[in-house]
Amino acid sequence: xxxxxxxxxxxxxxxxxxxxxxxxxxxxxxxxxxxxxxxxxxxxxxxxxxxxxxxxxxxxxxxxxxxxxxxxxxxxxxxxxxxxxxxxxxxxxxxxxxxxxxxxxxxxxxxxxxxxxxxxxxxxxxxxxxxxxxxxxxxxxxxxxxxxxxxxxxxxxxxxxxxxxx
Numbered sequence: 001x002x003x004x005x006x007x008x009x010x011x012x013x014x015x016x017x018x019x020x021x022x023x024x025x026x027x028x029x030x031x032x033x034x035x036x037x038x039x040x041x042x043x044x045x046x047x048x049x050x051x052x053x054x055x056x057x058x059x060x061x062x063x064x065x066x067x068x069x070x071x072x073x074x075x076x077x078x079x080x081x082x083x084x085x086x087x088x089x090x091x092x093x094x095x096x097x098x099x100x101x102x103x104x105x106x107x108x109x110x111x112x113x114x115x116x117x118x119x120x121x122x123x124x125x126x127x128x129x130x131x132x133x134x135x136x137x138x139x140x141x142x143x144x145x146x147x148x149x150x151x152x153x154x155x156x157x158x159x160x161x162x163x164x165x166x
Contacts, residue, residue, distance in 0.1 A: 008083050008155065009099055012147040015075040016107040016140045020114055022071055023137035026064040027118055027126045033061055034125050065130045072136060072143065079147050083155040093156045100148045107140040114138060 037054055040046045046054065114137045118126070127134065136143065 008079060008086070008147075008151045009096065009103060011079060011082065012100075012144050012151060013103050013106060015079065015147055016103075016110055016144050018075065019068065019072060019143060020110045020137060020140060022064075023068055023130075023133045024114060024117055026061075026068065026133055027123055027130055030061045030064075030126045030129060031123055033058065062129060065132045068133050068136055076147065076150055079151045080154045083151040086155060088155060090156050093152060096148070096152060096155075100145075103144050103148065104141045107144040110140050111138050114140070 037046065037058065040050070040054065118134070
């Protein structure tokens with residue numbers, strides 16, 4: 001994160017992009033993995049120790065649905081921490097609010113792209129397994145709005161001491 005700017009705008013959008021990419025690649029990896037498991041099952045290789053290993057690996061994929069929630073919390077905390085460390089003038093708050101509408105619009109575009117990417121029936125096996133990922137990635141505009149609120153409160157709601165706060 002860049003600490004030498006007067007606002008955190010690009011960091012808000014970067015958080016949405018990271019969440020979008022993590023969510024999409026989680027669904028894609030799980031879908032590919034299930035196809036591999038189906039091929040192993042049809043070939044008769046899904047027995048014994050291979051079955052135990054594949055089931056454990058599949059459970060690891062299922063943990064990524066919880067990891068995206070943890071990722072969102074970490075991004076919120078990172079925005080709050082970096083916003084607190086930046087020293088800026090309060091005049092930039094108005095610019096941040098005005099440009100914030102564009103960030104939310106751009107993240108809404110990412111919502112649309114995500115929905116179009118995971119809508120084909122190829123991803124139908126992953127829809128029921130990743131409910132948290134689907135909820136978060138189809139509501140990225142709200143995530144950016146929460147980042148904007150957290151960043152604005154911590155950026156403009158403090159007393160300035162010097163260039164950086166200690």
